[in-house]
Amino acid sequence: MSETLNRQAPPAAAASGEHALATRDVTVRYNHVKEALHPTSLSFDAGTVTALIGPSGCGKSTFLRCLNLMNREIRACDVNGQIIYHGRNVNTREENLFELRRSIGMVFQQPTPFRKSIRENILFAPRRHGMAGSREQADELVERSLRQAALWDEVKDKLDRSGLSLSGGQQQRLCIARTLAMSPDVVLFDEPCSALDPISTFTVEQTIRSIADSGICVAIVTHNMEQATRVSDNTAFFYMGDMVETGPTRQIFMAPKDQRLSDYLSGRFG
Numbered sequence: 001m002s003e004t005l006n007r008q009a010p011p012a013a014a015a016s017g018e019h020a021l022a023t024r025d026v027t028v029r030y031n032h033v034k035e036a037l038h039p040t041s042l043s044f045d046a047g048t049v050t051a052l053i054g055p056s057g058c059g060k061s062t063f064l065r066c067l068n069l070m071n072r073e074i075r076a077c078d079v080n081g082q083i084i085y086h087g088r089n090v091n092t093r094e095e096n097l098f099e100l101r102r103s104i105g106m107v108f109q110q111p112t113p114f115r116k117s118i119r120e121n122i123l124f125a126p127r128r129h130g131m132a133g134s135r136e137q138a139d140e141l142v143e144r145s146l147r148q149a150a151l152w153d154e155v156k157d158k159l160d161r162s163g164l165s166l167s168g169g170q171q172q173r174l175c176i177a178r179t180l181a182m183s184p185d186v187v188l189f190d191e192p193c194s195a196l197d198p199i200s201t202f203t204v205e206q207t208i209r210s211i212a213d214s215g216i217c218v219a220i221v222t223h224n225m226e227q228a229t230r231v232s233d234n235t236a237f238f239y240m241g242d243m244v245e246t247g248p249t250r251q252i253f254m255a256p257k258d259q260r261l262s263d264y265l266s267g268r269f270g
């Protein structure tokens with residue numbers, strides 16, 4: 001834990017003055033009534049991992065889904081406030097979701113490979129976006145994406161096998177590779193390891209870290225405090241729909257300011 005917390009400061013992506021992603025007073029209501037997320041302002045920089053932590057039902061997944069407008073897929077869900085992607089508010093009806101989600105990818109709790117070969121899992125979205133035209137380009141994209149997700153060595157000789165034939169941890173890395181194939185500059189992870197064994201978790205965490213180290217902005221919802229300390233640069237703590245405290249991960253875990261965060265970290269509730 002201390003080794004992770006001693007990590008050097010993340011690349012100064014914010015040196016340019018612009019966050020990869022930010023929210024300003026974002027709120028979410030389900031069924032047009034219940035405010036599950038109270039006004040939340042948070043920013044995310046390229047090359048960093050931000051962990052979103054807090055007890056069950058506090059609104060972390062709700063908030064994460066705001067970041068690529070995924071809550072739009074939920075009926076009667078209102079998202080207000082600004083979601084600013086490279087300086088532009090994308091929380092407008094005019095926003096092209098297809099294009100936005102190409103740049104802001106998402107990996108879910110349960111690995112969800114398509115019922116297709118490993119190769120076709122990677123190429124599915126790029127083809128829909130008119131990428132990966134020639135056989136050579138497609139091969140290059142498959143290899144690059146699988147390498148980035150630390151899966152290439154394990155599957156390079158069986159790219160035509162079904163993605164579903166892989167183990168759970170490999171399936172999750174296939175889903176990560178599939179997301180990376182679109183060359184996103186933000187990747188959102190919603191509890192990506194909660195269905196995985198410890199060894200697969202370790203590999204996925206390393207992958208998440210290397211994705212951020214390659215310059216991509218990463219946000220991850222996690223229940224696992226150790227995981228937050230291992231992979232993240234910054235942490236935001238949510239409680240009952242409020243983003244209560246945020247800061248460098250070391251500070252959040254070593255010197256929490258808010259009593260609720262202190263209580264949460266000491267296991268008084270969870």
Ligand SMILES: Nc1ncnc2c1ncn2[C@@H]1O[C@H](COP(=O)(O)OP(=O)(O)OP(=O)(O)O)[C@@H](O)[C@H]1O
Nearest residue numbers: 030031036054055056057058059060061062063074
């Ligand atoms: N589709 C939905 N419709 C109605 N209410 C919802 C919906 N999704 C979430 N909620 C409610 O919004 C609140 C926040 O839920 P959310 O899933 O964002 O919390 P969370 O912190 O991610 O929890 P968990 O860690 O258990 O996944 C909860 O009260 C939840 O019941």
